[in-house]
Amino acid sequence: MPKMKSNRGAAKTFKKTASGKFKRKKAFKLHILTSKSTKTKRKLRHATLVDKSQQKRVSIMVQ
DSSP, rough: OOOOOOOOOHHHHHOOOTSSSSSOOOOOOSSOOSOOOHHHHHHSSSSSHHHHHHHHHHHHHOO
8 A cells, every 4th residue: 555645735834843733823814914903913923833622633634
């Protein structure tokens, strides 16, 4: 049986941390930013971790 291919979109989107969790960017920061407040845009700058309930799904896609 051949090797499983990783989901290339997921591999580019998520980065694995040293502890084995996955880092992701926050949504709603790409366009239509004029209608969003400065406070909202500031809070969307920083990366966050993938939720514990989705971690298994992401790890399967990335491997």
